[in-house]
Amino acid sequence: MAEGFGKGCHLHLIDGSAFIFRAYHALPPLTRKSDGLPIGAVSGFCNMLFKYVEEAKGADAPTHVAVIFDKGSHTFRNDLYDQYKANREAMPEDLRPQIPLTRTATEAFNIACKELAGYEADDIIATLARQAREAGGRVTILSSDKDLMQLVGGGVEMLDPMKNVQIGPEEVEKKFGVTPDKVIDVQALAGDSVDNIPGAPGIGIKTAALLINEYGDLETLLERAGEIKQPKRRQTLIDNADQIRLSKQLVTLDPETPIDFTLDDLEVRDPEPETLMKFLNEMEFRTLTRRVAEKSGTTPPPALEPVAKATGGAAEAGGSAVTLPEAAPFTPENYVHIKDAATLAKWLDKARARGWLAIDTETTSLDEMQADLVGVSLAIEPNEAAYLPLGHTEGGDDLFGGAQLVPEQMGLQEALALLKPVLEDPSILKIGQNMKYDFKILARHGIRMAPIEDTMLLSYSLHAGLHGHGMDTLSDRYLNHQPIPIKDLIGSGKSQITFDKVPLEKAVAYAAEDADITLRLWQLFKPQLHAQKATTIYETEERPLVPVLADMEMAGVKVDASVLARMSNVFAQKMAQLEDEITEIAGQKFNVGSPKQLGEILFDVMGVEGGKKGKTGAYSTGADVLEDITTMEDRNPAAAKLASAVLDWRGISKLKSTYTDALQTHVNPETGRVHTSYSIAGANTGRLASTDPNLQNIPVRSDEGRRIREAFVAPEGRRIVSLDYSQIELRILAHVAQIDALKQAFREGVDIHAMTASEMFNTPVEGMDPMIRRQAKAINFGVIYGISGFGLARNLRIPRAEAQGFIDRYFERFPGIRQYMEDTTAFAKEHAYVETLFGRRINTPEINAKGPGAGFAKRAAINAPIQGAAADIIRRAMVRMPEAIKGIDATMLLQVHDELIFEVAEADVDRLIATAREIMEGAAEPAVKLDVPLIVDAGQGLSWAEAH
DNA sequence: AACTTCACG
DNA sequence: GACGTACGTGAAGTTC
Numbered sequence: 001m002a003e004g005f006g007k008g009c010h011l012h013l014i015d016g017s018a019f020i021f022r023a024y025h026a027l028p029p030l031t032r033k034s035d036g037l038p039i040g041a042v043s044g045f046c047n048m049l050f051k052y053v054e055e056a057k058g059a060d061a062p063t064h065v066a067v068i069f070d071k072g073s074h075t076f077r078n079d080l081y082d083q084y085k086a087n088r089e090a091m092p093e094d095l096r097p098q099i100p101l102t103r104t105a106t107e108a109f110n111i112a113c114k115e116l117a118g119y120e121a122d123d124i125i126a127t128l129a130r131q132a133r134e135a136g137g138r139v140t141i142l143s144s145d146k147d148l149m150q151l152v153g154g155g156v157e158m159l160d161p162m163k164n165v166q167i168g169p170e171e172v173e174k175k176f177g178v179t180p181d182k183v184i185d186v187q188a189l190a191g192d193s194v195d196n197i198p199g200a201p202g203i204g205i206k207t208a209a210l211l212i213n214e215y216g217d218l219e220t221l222l223e224r225a226g227e228i229k230q231p232k233r234r235q236t237l238i239d240n241a242d243q244i245r246l247s248k249q250l251v252t253l254d255p256e257t258p259i260d261f262t263l264d265d266l267e268v269r270d271p272e273p274e275t276l277m278k279f280l281n282e283m284e285f286r287t288l289t290r291r292v293a294e295k296s297g298t299t300p301p302p303a304l305e306p307v308a309k310a311t312g313g314a315a316e317a318g319g320s321a322v323t324l325p326e327a328a329p330f331t332p333e334n335y336v337h338i339k340d341a342a343t344l345a346k347w348l349d350k351a352r353a354r355g356w357l358a359i360d361t362e363t364t365s366l367d368e369m370q371a372d373l374v375g376v377s378l379a380i381e382p383n384e385a386a387y388l389p390l391g392h393t394e395g396g397d398d399l400f401g402g403a404q405l406v407p408e409q410m411g412l413q414e415a416l417a418l419l420k421p422v423l424e425d426p427s428i429l430k431i432g433q434n435m436k437y438d439f440k441i442l443a444r445h446g447i448r449m450a451p452i453e454d455t456m457l458l459s460y461s462l463h464a465g466l467h468g469h470g471m472d473t474l475s476d477r478y479l480n481h482q483p484i485p486i487k488d489l490i491g492s493g494k495s496q497i498t499f500d501k502v503p504l505e506k507a508v509a510y511a512a513e514d515a516d517i518t519l520r521l522w523q524l525f526k527p528q529l530h531a532q533k534a535t536t537i538y539e540t541e542e543r544p545l546v547p548v549l550a551d552m553e554m555a556g557v558k559v560d561a562s563v564l565a566r567m568s569n570v571f572a573q574k575m576a577q578l579e580d581e582i583t584e585i586a587g588q589k590f591n592v593g594s595p596k597q598l599g600e601i602l603f604d605v606m607g608v609e610g611g612k613k614g615k616t617g618a619y620s621t622g623a624d625v626l627e628d629i630t631t632m633e634d635r636n637p638a639a640a641k642l643a644s645a646v647l648d649w650r651g652i653s654k655l656k657s658t659y660t661d662a663l664q665t666h667v668n669p670e671t672g673r674v675h676t677s678y679s680i681a682g683a684n685t686g687r688l689a690s691t692d693p694n695l696q697n698i699p700v701r702s703d704e705g706r707r708i709r710e711a712f713v714a715p716e717g718r719r720i721v722s723l724d725y726s727q728i729e730l731r732i733l734a735h736v737a738q739i740d741a742l743k744q745a746f747r748e749g750v751d752i753h754a755m756t757a758s759e760m761f762n763t764p765v766e767g768m769d770p771m772i773r774r775q776a777k778a779i780n781f782g783v784i785y786g787i788s789g790f791g792l793a794r795n796l797r798i799p800r801a802e803a804q805g806f807i808d809r810y811f812e813r814f815p816g817i818r819q820y821m822e823d824t825t826a827f828a829k830e831h832a833y834v835e836t837l838f839g840r841r842i843n844t845p846e847i848n849a850k851g852p853g854a855g856f857a858k859r860a861a862i863n864a865p866i867q868g869a870a871a872d873i874i875r876r877a878m879v880r881m882p883e884a885i886k887g888i889d890a891t892m893l894l895q896v897h898d899e900l901i902f903e904v905a906e907a908d909v910d911r912l913i914a915t916a917r918e919i920m921e922g923a924a925e926p927a928v929k930l931d932v933p934l935i936v937d938a939g940q941g942l943s944w945a946e947a948h
Numbered sequence: 949a950a951c952t953t954c955a956c957g
Numbered sequence: 958g959a960c961g962t963a964c965g966t967g968a969a970g971t972t973c
Contacts (some may be wrong), residue, residue, distance in 0.1 A: 079965095145967080202973070204973085221950070317950085406956065454950090556973065591971080593969095593970060594970085594971055594972085595952060595953070595970095595971080596952095596971075614951085614952080616950085616951065616952090616972090618951085618952085618972095620952085621952085622952080622954085623953080623954075650954080651954095652954080653969095653970090654953085654954060654955070654969085655955090657968090657969055657970075658967095658968060658969060659955085662968080662969080682966075682967095683965060683966060684965080685957085685964085685965060685966095687965060687966075688966095689965090689966055689967070690956095690966090690967080691968090692967095693967090693968085694955085694956085694966080694967045694968065696955095696956060696957075696966075696967085697954090697955040697956035697957085697966080697967070697968085698955080698956075699955060699956080700955090701955085701956080701957075705955080718950085724957095729957090729964095778960095781964090782963060784963090785963040785964040785965090786962090786963065786964070787963065788961090788962050788963060789962090790961075790962050790963080791962055792963075794962090794963080795963070851960095852960070852961055855960090855961065855962060856961095856962080856965030857963095859962075859963065859964065860964065860965085862964085863963090863964040863965075864965090866964090867957090867964065867965060871965095872956095896956075896957065897956080897957045897965090897966090898957065899957085947951090
């Protein structure tokens with residue numbers, strides 16, 4: 001080969017920023033043990049480089065390589081357009097110090113590391129790619145960034161390093177609908193919200209590709225825009241031609257950046273083990289240091305003596321200082337398809353021997369009450385996983401054809417008979433992700449799994465507030481592995497199929513992987529529980545709640561659909577009437593349900609003043625705005641009337657669409673009852689959330705809405721009983737903030753809001769003015785939410801100065817509350833989490849951020865220990881409830897944050913109330929002895945409306 | 949898919 | 958000194 005870069009050479013260009021970003025988000029916020037320096041992103045970055053170096057030795061090895069970084073945030077594009085990337089979020093605080101370290105890391109790996117002020121990494125990549133191509137060589141860009149796709153072709157291709165898929169001209173065309181050379185034209189039209197490139201409003205990639213393909217290129221399109229048939233599209237292109245041309249400049253990468261090195265400087269060099277290990281050792285990456293040592297056949301340097309720990313620092317907050325184990329790569333070819341009883345028995349023996357198994361069920365529906373079991377997957381160790389298909393079918397799509405079971409499957413009953421003794425064996429742990437789902441599916445087949453572990457709940461106990469706890473998130477973050485998307489198997493939208501139609505081979509790969517991932521997550525999370533002091537919450541609240549909630553959900557609540565149907569009819573009539581009225585006042589027909597159209601009518605057509613536009617440019621027409629307009633009878637009577645009619649319409653529309661209509665569709669045809677689903681790990685504070693349908697927001701505040709609760713009934717001979725905690729959050733506040741006056745008031749059972757008013761305004765509790773009491777009540781709630789003068793003013797509709805005066809007076813009278821708020825925020829700032837009385841941790845990663853996010857985080861931090869403790873208490877009560885009411889003919893049906901709803905035999909109502917009340921009032925103990933009593937109010941009746 | 953609105957504690 | 962503000966949820970409908 002001749003000197004220098006040329007034909008036969010192969011250049012790898014690594015998008016450094018993408019690697020860093022990827023590494024940062026893939027890993028929990030690790031810190032260096034010795035001094036707390038955040039190093040999660042550096043660690044991930046090094047792992048990725050290590051993996052790259054190992055894999056790059058193969059057949060298609062590069063001859064030249066460089067990692068390209070961005071330098072600074074200001075580039076020539078900002079000079080073209082000052083809004084470029086303007087809505088980018090600021091770099092996270094704990095990432096910033098890691099950036100220079102990634103450069104050092106690259107050099108330690110002996111890989112060229114390049115950047116250029118005023119240009120983005122993408123421009124340098126474009127320049128190098130051009131040079132390499134012109135020299136006759138090949139180029140592979142390691143990135144999946146769509147902005148680089150314009151470079152593909154003529155010997156240049158991309159490789160997505162995470163998914164390990166090549167991106168050539170075909171893939172680019174698939175994404176953009178045009179050949180790579182026209183990608184910039186499409187991007188110029190479609191714009192990009194991430195980089196804040198304006199493009200042509202209303203035109204996305206699809207439309208852009210259509211236009212470019214029709215007219216050949218952007219310039220021709222803009223010149224001939226007048227020929228476009230669609231009027232809106234035509235106008236957009238004519239009006240925004242300049243903006244589109246600017247957008248094209250912004251998206252076009254510069255292939256002529258003034259770089260001060262040549263391709264020859266990028267020749268591949270092997271890492272020098274000593275240099276590399278020295279760096280890795282300094283970073284305290286033990287595993288990686290060892291692996292490099294093994295590869296190079298040298299001994300790793302001794303671990304550095306830990307230096308004295310720096311004081312404080314929020315770095316190791318919130319269950320984060322974890323080291324990821326050396327993950328075994330996934331080898332799906334090891335997954336087993338269980339076809340017969342002998343093989344299943346073998347796997348179950350493995351579980352018996354090990355004492356655990358990870359399990360996952362595949363079904364035909366997300367609704368556990370309607371889902372049919374299709375298969376079960378099992379895992380014993382990483383990569384040791386199997387799928388047992390039971391209900392895969394084919395055919396049945398013609399009118400009379402019944403679906404046929406496909407071969408190579410065990411019989412359902414035979415399999416369940418083998419599974420049952422293991423799944424119910426108290427000496428074998430059953431590990432699942434979101435076990436409530438699998439528990440319910442199997443319970444419907446007569447198997448009650450116990451004991452169980454749930455990786456979703458482990459993550460919730462460890463990481464509440466940091467991220468979601470779905471399997472895809474957890475696998476991506478903690479195993480650095482992206483599971484096969486379910487979409488790849490069943491599709492999406494209209495053409496979606498059910499899992500029983502998935503071919504067995506694909507089903508094995510998918511389902512066994514899920515069990516494998518679950519097992520790995522369990523092995524990773526379980527040991528961290530103790531280290532993070534999360535064991536008690538997990539063991540006493542989260543895990544035991546699974547069967548309790550499963551039973552509640554399976555029981556369901558009886559709903560009289562005919563009551564709802566009648567109400568829907570009445571609502572429909574009223575709405576039609578109001579719509580006529582509204583059309584008349586507005587003088588034109590419009591969609592009352594469209595806030596946009598309504599805003600234009602009110603503020604543009606009818607001339608109401610003071611319309612405020614939100615960030616989308618639409619007028620705000622929320623209830624508070626409309627209520628203000630209804631008071632303008634003198635100035636703008638028509639608008640006042642219109643606003644009032646719309647408010648009425650909205651009220652009815654909400655009741656109809658969200659409640660009376662929707663609830664009917666949720667009545668299970670087999671049980672005649674509504675089966676909600678509670679998410680245990682949904683709310684960061686420890687509250688439950690109810691979905692499909694949400695039964696925690698059934699109307700109660702308005703008389704009309706409350707009537708919907710009449711449809712929630714007890715069957716013949718039974719009653720609905722409701723028990724709710726009185727003022728539980730304020731009681732918790734009184735306890736944690738140690739407010740003597742509040743504590744005493746609760747002990748004496750006086751009206752707490754009246755007492756607050758009395759303290760603040762020096763008036764006796766007896767004969768308290770209801771208006772003053774109302775204001776005091778608003779303040780009491782405000783305190784729980786992290787009060788602000790602005791918020792209180794808006795809530796009470798009083799001037800802000802007056803609201804601030806109330807708050808000042810309140811804090812003067814209850815200085816302990818201000819102290820509590822200050823202590824709590826200080827704690828959050830130091831640790832990046834807050835804690836409830838019971839030890840539940842809620843992470844507050846944004847607490848030290850700058851900008852408006854910090855305000856939210858601060859108020860959330862104040863609220864979380866209070867809301868969270870209340871959630872702890874009712875969770876504890878619920879866990880104890882089934883055992884306590886065993887001899888009573890009663891079923892716990894629903895939870896609404898501070899309320900439990902039961903269905904009880906008429907004769908047992910009193911006994912149930914007494915027992916459940918005792919459990920609920922004593923639920924904090926023995927873990928916490930509150931200084932204030934917990935009081936539970938009870939009601940009963942034929943419907944929820946009567947019981948509440 | 950994002951946004952707006954509104955139901956609950 | 959400006960800025961944006963009550964906490965926590967889920968669902969339906971419109972708009973892009």
